[in-house]
Amino acid sequence: MSVYFPQKKLPYLLVLPQLVITAIFFLWPAGQAVLQAFYREDAFGLSQQFVGLENFVDLFQDPLYYKSMVVTMVFSFSVAFLGIAVALWLAVMADRVIRGRMVYQTLLVWPYAVAPALAGVLWWILFDPNIGPVALFLDRIGLHWNHFLNGDQAMILVVISATWKQISYNFLFFLAGLQAIPRSLIEAAAIDGASSFKRFWDIVFPLLSPTTFFLLVVNLVYAFFETFGVIDTTTQGGPDGSTNTLVYKVFKDGFIGLDSGGSAAQSIVLMAIVGLMTVIQFRFIERKVQY
Amino acid sequence: MRKSMFATTVLGLSIASSSFAATEIEWWHAMGGANGEKLNEIVKEFNDSQTQYKVDPVFKGTYTETMTSAIAAFRAHKQPAIVQVFEVGTATMMAAKGAVYPVYKLMKDTKADFDPSAYLSSVTGYYSDVDGNMLSMPFNSSTPVLYYNKEMFKKAGLTTPPKTWEEVAAYSKKLLASGAQCGFTTGWQSWVQLENLSARHDVPFASNDDGFSGLDTKLLFNGPLQVMHITKMHEWQKSGIFSYGGRRSDSAPKFYSQQCAMYTGSSSAFGGMTRNAKFDFGVSSLPYWASEVKQPNNTIIGGASLWVLQGKDKAEYKAAAAFLHFLSTPEIQAQWHQFTGYLPITHAAYELTKKEGFYQAHPGTEAAVLQMTASEPTVNSRGLRLGNFVQIRDVINGALESVWSGKETPQAALDTAVKRGDMLLRKFEKAHN
Numbered sequence: 001m002s003v004y005f006p007q008k009k010l011p012y013l014l015v016l017p018q019l020v021i022t023a024i025f026f027l028w029p030a031g032q033a034v035l036q037a038f039y040r041e042d043a044f045g046l047s048q049q050f051v052g053l054e055n056f057v058d059l060f061q062d063p064l065y066y067k068s069m070v071v072t073m074v075f076s077f078s079v080a081f082l083g084i085a086v087a088l089w090l091a092v093m094a095d096r097v098i099r100g101r102m103v104y105q106t107l108l109v110w111p112y113a114v115a116p117a118l119a120g121v122l123w124w125i126l127f128d129p130n131i132g133p134v135a136l137f138l139d140r141i142g143l144h145w146n147h148f149l150n151g152d153q154a155m156i157l158v159v160i161s162a163t164w165k166q167i168s169y170n171f172l173f174f175l176a177g178l179q180a181i182p183r184s185l186i187e188a189a190a191i192d193g194a195s196s197f198k199r200f201w202d203i204v205f206p207l208l209s210p211t212t213f214f215l216l217v218v219n220l221v222y223a224f225f226e227t228f229g230v231i232d233t234t235t236q237g238g239p240d241g242s243t244n245t246l247v248y249k250v251f252k253d254g255f256i257g258l259d260s261g262g263s264a265a266q267s268i269v270l271m272a273i274v275g276l277m278t279v280i281q282f283r284f285i286e287r288k289v290q291y
Numbered sequence: 292m293r294k295s296m297f298a299t300t301v302l303g304l305s306i307a308s309s310s311f312a313a314t315e316i317e318w319w320h321a322m323g324g325a326n327g328e329k330l331n332e333i334v335k336e337f338n339d340s341q342t343q344y345k346v347d348p349v350f351k352g353t354y355t356e357t358m359t360s361a362i363a364a365f366r367a368h369k370q371p372a373i374v375q376v377f378e379v380g381t382a383t384m385m386a387a388k389g390a391v392y393p394v395y396k397l398m399k400d401t402k403a404d405f406d407p408s409a410y411l412s413s414v415t416g417y418y419s420d421v422d423g424n425m426l427s428m429p430f431n432s433s434t435p436v437l438y439y440n441k442e443m444f445k446k447a448g449l450t451t452p453p454k455t456w457e458e459v460a461a462y463s464k465k466l467l468a469s470g471a472q473c474g475f476t477t478g479w480q481s482w483v484q485l486e487n488l489s490a491r492h493d494v495p496f497a498s499n500d501d502g503f504s505g506l507d508t509k510l511l512f513n514g515p516l517q518v519m520h521i522t523k524m525h526e527w528q529k530s531g532i533f534s535y536g537g538r539r540s541d542s543a544p545k546f547y548s549q550q551c552a553m554y555t556g557s558s559s560a561f562g563g564m565t566r567n568a569k570f571d572f573g574v575s576s577l578p579y580w581a582s583e584v585k586q587p588n589n590t591i592i593g594g595a596s597l598w599v600l601q602g603k604d605k606a607e608y609k610a611a612a613a614f615l616h617f618l619s620t621p622e623i624q625a626q627w628h629q630f631t632g633y634l635p636i637t638h639a640a641y642e643l644t645k646k647e648g649f650y651q652a653h654p655g656t657e658a659a660v661l662q663m664t665a666s667e668p669t670v671n672s673r674g675l676r677l678g679n680f681v682q683i684r685d686v687i688n689g690a691l692e693s694v695w696s697g698k699e700t701p702q703a704a705l706d707t708a709v710k711r712g713d714m715l716l717r718k719f720e721k722a723h724n
Contacts (some may be wrong), residue, residue, distance in 0.1 A: 042722045043383050044390040045366045058718075064711070130536060130544040148537040149696045204295035237697070238538065255359050258383065259718065279559045 030271075036264035055265035064241060065249075067264075070247040075159060076223035083163045083219050084212060087170030090199065093189035094171070095178045105175065112168035116229035123161040124141070124234045147235065151242025154235045158243050161234060162227045170215050177211035217281055224274060246270050300720045313345045314606045316614070317400050320348060321357040321595065322431070325562065329630050337617045344610035346373075354380070354595060355681070361600070365390055372611045375430060377595045378417060379680040382502065384598050385426055386573035386678065386723045392599040392608070394615065395424040396623050403612035409619070409637045410440040413589045413663045416597050417674030421504055427596040428615045431633040433559035434590045435483040437578060441571040443471055443552040445686035452575035453555075456523070459553065463532040466552045474527070475553035480535075481687040482593055483555050483577070486487040486510050488520055490672035491579050491587045502676035506720040510683070510712045513705035516583060525694055535695045538688050543567070558659035561632030572657030576662040588672040589663050594633060625649075627717060634660060678719025683712040 040051045059065050090108060097104050111119070126134045129145060135145040147154040181204060187197045205212075228247055231237060237244035237252060244252070250270065254263030322330045327350055334348045354377035361374040366649065376384055379588025384391055398405035407425055418427045434474035439452045444462075447469035453459045463474025477483050489496040494516045501509040527533035534551055546554035547567045557579060564572060579587035597618075599611050617623060622641030627633065629649050635641040641660055644650065650657040677683055690708035693699040699707070 040722050042387065043362050044387040046387060046389045047723075062714075127542075130542075130548065130550075146535075148541065149535055149692060151696070206341075238688065239692040240698075252685075256355050257679060257715075258359070258362065259679075259722075262718075 022131050033264045033267050036217045036260050038261075040261045046276055049073070051261070053220055056269075058262065059265050059269065064244075068244050068246055068249045071155075071242065072224065072247075075155065075162075075227075075243070075245055076220050078155075078159045079162045079223040079227070080216055083166040083170050086163070087167045087215075088174050088208075088212075089109065090167070091171050091174035091178055092204075094175060102108065108171050109168045111165050112172075115163060116162075116165060116226065117233045119165050120161045120230040123157060127157050147239075149239055151239055154239055154243050158227070158231055158234055161230045162223060166219060166222060168284035170219070173211050173215055174208065177208045181207050186280035215282075217278065220277065220281075221274065224270075225246075245275075308641050313343055313624050314610045315345045315347060316373065316603070316607050316610045317349055317359055318373040318375075318597075318614070319361055319371045320375040321351060321354045321377070322375070322413070323350060323352075326431075329627065333618070333623055333627065337614055338624070340617070341613075344613055346610070346614050357611070358383075365602070366602060370602060372603050372607050373597050373599055373614070375595045376427070376598050378593050378674070379429070379677075380682060381418065381596070381674075382676045382678045382719070385420070385676065386506075386719075390601055391426070392601050392603075393420075393424065393426045394428045394597075394599060397608060397612055398615070399600050399614040403616050405616065409639060411634070411636060411638065411641075413444060413664060413668045413672070414592055414634060414636050416668050417592055420575070427593075427598045428618065429544055429596045429636045430594075430618065431559070431627070431631065432592040432594040432596075432636060433557040433578045433633050434592050434663055435479070435487050435555055436558045436659050436662065437475075437575045438546060438554045438556065438560070438564060439573050439575060440546070440549060440552045440568075443549060443570075447552075452573055452632050454576070455581040455583055456520070456578045460523075460527065460532055463527070463552070467531055468545050471550075472531070473545065473551040474532040475555065476534050476545045476551040478540040478542050478554065478556035478560070478693050479593070480538065481684045484520065484524065484691075485517055485687060486675060487515060487577060489589045490589070491577065492516055492583050492667070493588050493669055493671045495671050496675055497677060500670040501673065502678075503670070503673065506678065506716075506723060508677065508716055510677075510709045510716070511553070512687075513709045516580075517687045518702050518705060520580070521691070521694060521705065524714065525701060526618060528695060535692075554604045558634065559594065559632045560672045562630075572655075574658045578660055586666070589666050589668055591672055594664070629656075632656065632659075632701045634663060646708045677716065678723070679715040682715050686711045686715070 014114060037055055038050060038052060039048050040054070041048045094101070094105055094108065114122075124132075126132050127145065129135045129146040129148060138145040147157050185203055185207075186199055189203055194202070224245075225247055227245070228251060231243055231245060231248045234250075235243040237248050245271065246266065250263050250266045253259050253266065257263075281284075305433050318334070320327075331348055334346050338345050349371065351360050354375075357374065358376050358380045360399060361370060361376070364370045395405070395407065397403075406497075407423075410425075410429065414429045414432045415425050417432075418429060436451060444450070444452075447462070447465040449462055449465060453462045459475060463471075466474055486496055489512060494514060495511050496503060497508050497510050497512070499505040499508040524533050528535065530712060534542075534545060535544045536675055540556060540560060541549075542561070543554060543556065543560065545551045548568075549570065558574075561574065577590050597615065599608070599615075620639055621637060621639035621643045624635050624637055625643040625647070628635040628640060628644055629647075641664075645657075686708050690699075690704040694701050694704045
């Protein structure tokens with residue numbers, strides 16, 4: 001049965017505020033970026049020159065841009081995978097805790113309240129090769145830590161800082177997801193003699209798949225777009241570009257390098273990549289998800 | 292341009308209506324911490340010294356943030372009258388002809404008291420055009436020097452600081468033998484170990500007289516001298532003589548914590564050194580290769596200068612000129628120099644500081660000034676004028692890091708850096724034609 005609204009105008013009027021906000025804060029700046037990508041401009045905007053696709057051609061001829069793409073992929077998938085895996089493990093453990101449950105859960109959610117930039121600084125200090133306690137400890141057990149020089153270590157550091165915050169967020173969703181799974185299913189499996197690992201793998205994990213899928217999308221988008229603060233306060237993309245993600249590169253080229261055209265071209269490519277990723281996720285991965 | 296003229300008129304009108312009050316101008320700067328407080332003190336002194344003009348200092352964050360926000364403000368016609376821009380932003384400011392009001396012209400137009408020869412030529416050279424006209428007003432200039440740990444030196448049986456890189460290597464071996472973990476570390480590697488290395492040995496860093504005489508500049512820092520120096524540093528790194536500790540001044544803690552006995556870094560780090568080094572330390576000139584030159588050139592400067600922006604009215608420019616004049620007076624300059632460790636930018640300020648006995652009371656503080664004034668700057672030691680210099684520095688940092696981590700040979704790394712840097716220069720050239 002369908003419901004009909006007699007008014008023609010009211011629905012439009014109701015969505016109008018939303019549309020206006022979208023237009024002002026999204027469409028307009030995005031349109032500006034698209035325009036800018038076809039121009040070459042000096043820093044002060046005194047001279048502007050239409051250059052067609054030159055900014056894009058430059059971009060795709062730049063080996064550093066491909067390097068940045070690889071860096072972004074490694075970074076984003078590491079953050080998403082690590083964030084989801086650790087959060088799932090913590091949630092399963094927290095779900096079993098009976099005494100002091102609230103305290104435990106609250107503590108695990110805390111890091112989410114920390115600003116990304118602060119999280120970056122925190123880990124940065126812990127791992128500082130000259131004064132950081134973790135770095136000094138690693139040195140003592142024979143693992144020489146210097147993220148100023150070692151690109152892989154710098155990557156590990158930014159992945160840890162970016163993931164740490166996200167774990168809390170993922171944890172909350174997993175915990176809610178776990179609590180929504182009917183006890184009867186698990187009990188039935190237990191009666192049938194399934195081990196606790198088998199119960200998790202064959203019953204809990206598949207039933208959590210909508211949550212996991214949702215978190216995968218959210219975490220990838222987070223790693224792609226919202227980790228700017230973490231990188232800016234720690235490695236600034238170094239050493240030698242080994243943590244220079246696409247988003248950070250947009251900022252660096254646009255705001256430090258003052259190359260608005262090149263930077264705008266990059267952000268358009270970035271938009272396209274994320275759009276594509278989301279389509280792939282929903283078309284191919286979602287099919288495997290059981291709701 | 293048309294838009295900015297319109298903005299000028301509007302601004303002019305709005306200010307004309309309040310012309311009976313003091314003319315107010317904004318000064319955007321990047322001096323935080325103790326230096327920022329000192330800056331506010333100096334501005335207050337200016338504001339209290341007369342009633343015609345009032346300067347509002349506004350702290351805008353890091354150098355990069357200050358420059359970026361000034362540019363954004365200019366595009367939105369809300370620019371300050373004066374902005375502090377770091378040395379690597381010089382080429383960008385100079386190329387923006389419609390945006391900056393050259394200081395020499397400002398001083399002439401407002402008939403302000405201004406004598407270019409009163410300034411240290413090794414400082415103003417960086418900010419002058421090919422005809423020697425000062426385009427911006429030097430404010431806080433520093434230069435690289437060598438800091439050394441006197442106590443560790445004593446333990447190794449050393450009494451004087453090393454003058455040359457040969458000595459740095461020889462001394463470091465003794466220091467390592469006496470228990471030091473590393474000989475020396477460096478801050479600002481591109482600035483100290485390549486830009487200043489080239490200047491000190493009278494070797495070009497880039498074509499076109501280090502970029503002064505044109506936009507079609509090509510980088511030249513992959514020459515024999517630079518490759519030799521970086522190769523040596525890489526060897527030293529393996530034998531523990533040199534230890535890398537990060538891009539900017541991230542390596543200073545290695546010196547503070549007495550892991551390294553020497554540190555090559557900015558002369559303006561003196562204040563921080565005094566606070567953080569819990570040991571007796573000395574300051575000496577930046578080493579040179581005795582095998583390459585008999586008498587080294589002056590070093591080049593870092594730090595920042597003050598740029599006056601277009602789009603203000605006459606009264607505001609009068610205020611700006613008066614303030615810049617005030618900043619250059621020997622008393623203010625000497626105060627600033629003694630407090631911060633930045634160079635005195637005028638001869639008079641240097642003489643005044645000497646007369647006051649400051650250098651005797653604080654040994655080592657004179658090293659930087661002497662190093663800057665020992666010789667007349669040559670085309671290779673005036674300074675660098677490279678477009679997109681911030682990114683070029685980034686490229687150089689990346690290249691050096693790939694040497695330190697053993698991924699690339701010095702020659703290959705510097706060649707790649709030159710190639711990438713040239714691409715950035717071409718981009719800048721295209722945008723300014």
